[in-house]
Amino acid sequence: MLEAHGLRAGYGKGPDVLLDADVVVGTGEIVAMIGLNGAGKSTIARTLAGLLPARSGRIVFDGDDLTRATTDERARRGLMLVPEGRELCASMTVAENLAVGTVPLPRAERRRRAAENLGLVHELFPILEEKRRQPAGSLSGGQQQMVAIARALMGSPRLLILDEPSLGLAPLLVREIFQVVSRLNGDGLSVLVAEQNAALAISHSSQAYHIELGAVSTTDATSEQRSLLKGGVVGDDRDEVVALQLPDYRWMGRRSPEAVAR
Amino acid sequence: MTTFLQLAVSGIALGSIYGLVALGFLVIYHATGLVNFAQGQLLMAGAMTAYVLLMQLDLGYPLVLLGVVVVALLLALVFRYGIHRPMVRRGAPTENMVVATIAFGLVLTAAAELGIGNTRYGVDPIFPGAPIAIGGVSMQTQSIVITAVAWVLVGLVWFFFTKTLTGVSLRAVGLNRTAAAVSGVRVSRLITVAFALSVIVTAVGGALVAPIIGAGPSMGLAIAVKGFAAAVLGGMSSVYRGMVAGVAIGLIEMLSSYYISSAYAPVIAYTILFLALVLMPARVRKSGATA
Amino acid sequence: MSTTAIRTQTEIARPVRHGSRRAVFWAEVIGSVVLLALPAIIPSAYQLRLLQDVAIWSILALSLTLIFGYTGQISLGQAAFYAVGGYTSAILQTALGVPAPIAWVVAIALGMGSALILSFPLLRIHGHFLALGTLALGLIVETLLVQLVPVTGGHDGILLPGAIHLGPWVQARFPYIVVGFLVLAYWLVRNLTQRGMGRAFFALRDDPDGAAALGVPVTRYKTLVFMIGGGLAAAAGVLYAHHTQVVTPEAFGFGTSIEVLLIVIIGGMSSRIGAVIGAAVIVFVPEWLQFLQEGENLVFGLLVLGILLFLPGGLVGGVRSAIRSLRRTRTSGEEVSA
Structure with missing residues (x-):
């Protein structure tokens, strides 16, 4: 790989x-x-x-x-990196941070696959679904790490x-x-x-x-x-x-x- | 009272233009951290294009607006690929880039002076119709049209930044370049998008203001300063706050030039900018845009 | 831009190496003496006028070099202090009949004083917003110059005939006073930027937080730089008023602030001699290229963009790096032969 x-x-x-x-x-x-x-x-x-x-x-x-x-x-x-120190967009909501993660998906199937990936992410980290409307910067460190991983997963990394x-x-x-x-x-x-x-x-x-x-x-x-x-x-x-x-x-x-x- | 309302209507129209300038300023500032001093000259370019297309080539207003957008796009690309990106690649300090925006504005003004001459030209109103009366207050149709177009434009920009993936990604570029890059956002291309968007908004503002105050190579500075004031007064953050601040400045300007003194009205706008800068909390300068 | 943008300027602005420092010092001394003698050598009144133009622009540019070059703060309102100097001196002499030397001292003191007072609000503004603040300031002053007709004479300005206010003897020797001021301004800026305080200035520009952490009194130095810059600009204004024998708002407006900025960029942002060279370029190029006429601004705008792109240290920086690379090839040549 x-x-x-x-x-x-x-x-x-x-x-x-x-x-x-x-x-x-x-x-x-x-x-x-x-x-x-x-x-x-x-x-x-x-x-x-x-x-x-x-x-x-x-x-x-x-x-x-x-x-x-x-x-x-x-x-x-x-080939996707979850960087040290999370590197989130602090003033954007969790949902928006995750949305940015869908950029790598091919345009034609972005909507469908983004929804699938979001389902997976919410299953892996239920707390993110609960906090999706909150600014990412207001989350705890662990939750922010979850957002960072989730953001990468949104783009279907290999x-x-x-x-x-x-x-x-x-x-x-x-x-x-x-x-x-x-x-x-x-x-x-x-x-x-x-x-x-x-x-x-x-x-x-x-x-x-x-x-x-x-x-x-x-x-x-x-x-x-x-x-x-x-x-x-x-x-x-x-x-x-x-x-x-x-x-x-x-x-x-x-x-x-x-x-x-x- | 009637006078007051009429002044208010013109003030809102003019202030909406200041809001557009503020918006153009904020888009580049948030994407790249650059304070763009060519804002006024870009507005001037829009106004002059509108003048040439409308008065000299006799085109209709829809075509004029299209022409302004095309010219704005070209100027944005020239600035981004001819000046900004090469400077970024060479690792130029930000203050040099700020100076470059000043020089770019100077070149635009000088080119316009060479092309058409340094005078103020009148531009026909968008709708030549008679003033309409609402509740005893007669209003210029074009004030209403200008206000409406400006706010529709702002609405579109807001939609772009909150509801489209490209817009949200562009905000991400401004807030955290690393975050955007590791998520696959084409950072360099989106910065170009920011330049294009900013210049288009500003130049359309110029095309809208031209029927009110005319078009001329040296028109940019005074409007730009009020646009800067609106941006700073709006907290350097959101799209609509800059618009609201712009409208406030337009109102203050109109009312003060009628009720106090037209000679000192500009000083009020400059003082607002100065005070807004001095009182601007440090937090605002460092944090990014929210919408 | 990321905040970690590499500062190419630092290299250019770094004080000259120890060995060549003495050479530079003597070059500066000789240059000063030559400059002081120039009014005696130059035969034509026209060239004498150009010399004074260059000298006055140089002083104004030195005031900006001090602020911009050594603290990284862009001022777009330098013309405001220039105006304080020019108008104060002119008003004192014409309306109040104050003798010229006293009027000059008061005008320069007022320039420094107003810069000192304004530095309190201005220094609350950080980074590139300071440029916006000084822009607003310059525009406020420009508007007041136009509108306060009883005091400033509005668009007509104030006439200041030299023969009356300076007397014919001084008037004839005024060019010496102008170049004298330039030499003084140059050595003032030189001494301010070369000792330990000079290093503090560089630190202020490159890393203000670091400088503060090292115990550099950041705000006090910035205030001082502003004050001296205001005084220098006011002095230039005083000289300008006598040189042209009239003060009008156009000469002290936004256009002037921009022109000074261009001078500093063309010459080299952090270079004392760059201010003088840039001023010479701004004065002489339009004289040589008379056919340009209205194209002048276009040429200067493009020139500055070109310099920012290809020669970020300005003309002086370009020459310096050329010398450096020459020296390098020479030493490497010696190594080969040895």
Whole structure:
């Protein structure tokens, strides 16, 4: 579904934050990107969505090279980002925010499919139906995250990229959102999720990438990798350590032997 | 009392035009954050086009309006693709873009002066009919027509922004560019739509005002300032508030020039703009449009 | 526009590198001396008149450069303070018989005072709305100049014959006074923008919130900039009144505010010398291209659009980046040969 190879990207005139990163998401897969704050998860998500230009490398989505495509074009092709920090139109109502999400649908069947998608969204997040006339900015953080996901779903995405969906949310809400994502994946949606909460992300994923400082040009990665595998870096939570030893765990970054082998 | 009502009718007509200018100003401001100082000259372009088509080429009013819309569309495209987008691409600071709007207005005025000469030309009324009397107050037919056309236009714009997907998407572009882009909205194209809409509304305002005050290359500034005042007084936000503020300014202008002094009437409008700016709450400037 | 628009200006406005700073200083000194000597060298009265035109526009442009170039605030009402200077001086001398020097001091003080008072409401207006506020202000003053006939003489204005109010001796040497004022204005702006305070000015323009966080007294500096700008504009007005020997509303209206803005853009927004070069362009180009006549505004409008698109630092910025790239090729050449 999505194959990105050799991605380099950075902010402004600054140095590369991504160093030849590779990301592959197969059809129907749910893939997690985990890693520390500042490791480059969001940078990958933003580069894949076109919010940051790729300085080099290729992004191929469904056989089409989208490396130079604008963000909106990628969204119209079904490569959709739920950005970090939600990025809603705060003064517009929930219903209007969701309406904007229907832009990628083909014009001829927009009305019909928008209604179908709205039905799905209201089923997944009943609270949004209740609050559809309220300004999105007046909702709680968790509800706003729901609006952001729902907005993306309105356009019938084929690959959903979630950038830090749990940021600033209560654990219960986070769990709810991940359950929804799992369910969507069960229905056939491919998902790439960038998440700091490694245990949670991995328990809902078929694959996981570990984004570590090896993807950052300035730091040596190998020691980081090892200490992480021993469970020293991510956290004290046992679950995380166990999760990190999943068999399909793929490393990213140019120094990763697995990446080279693949 | 009769005089008062007649003044009020003309004030509302003139004020509706100020409202249109305010609307044109707000559409670009909310889509791009740009304060467009060429607003008055774009209105002038509409008025001058109406003058040429109506008085020199003897076309009927429906064709004249069509011509004004076409000219407005061309000017919008020139400004968007010739000046605005190249500057955005080069990462020009906003203050340079604001200056560019001033220079664009200057070019429009200068071109009109070169083309037709710097005088004020009379333009025939839309409906040449005799004034109609309602309850003892005789009213110019055209004041009523102008008011009606202006408000219908505003109604259409409101419909566009709230009921059409393109309109709602355009609001999204103004409120949160990232949100619009990740939702698949063609951001660059919609900004062009905003420019086109803004210039069309403004130029049609010019075509409407031409029968009242005439058309001339230097007519823009005075009306633009009242339009800016209406926009700011309306809280820089909604479509209809700017219209209401425009009507208020038109009324104040008409009544004060009759009852106080026609010489100082402009000062009142300028003072309203100044005070509205000074008292404008910071919140209004940062938040986006609601409708 | 996103608020994160890259500020290409910053690069242009950045103070000159340390090594060339001394060279610039001596160039400024020599330039000033040459300027002061120019009235003695220039033979024809016509050219002398153009010189004074340039000098007066330069002072007015410096006042805007100070405000716009160094704080990022666009003023479209600079002609208002210009008018305060010109009319105050003219009224004091004609109606009240005040001697010229005292009238000048009062006029400039009034320019500063009115700018100080107006800065309180004006500085409440943020960003590009300030341009709208100053526009309104300029238009209010222009309307008053036309309408307050008993005070301002309306459209006819006030005559200020030099031979009577300055006396023939001073009148003959007036060009020296004009260029003298320009040199003073230039060095005032130079010193204001070059020391630590100059850095504060740049900070005000590029990142006002950051500047405030670093302890720069933002409002006080902005008020000061406004006040000095108002004083400079008033001084230009005083000189203009004697130079043309008449003050009329047209010379102090919206058109003038726009023309000053054009000068600043053409010369280079954040450049002191740009103000002088821009003024020279605005004065000389119409003189050279007399056939343009009514096309003048069109030419200047297009010129400014072209500069904004292709040369955002104005003529001075263009020359600077040309020098920079020359220097770069030279040093890289040396590296190759070494």
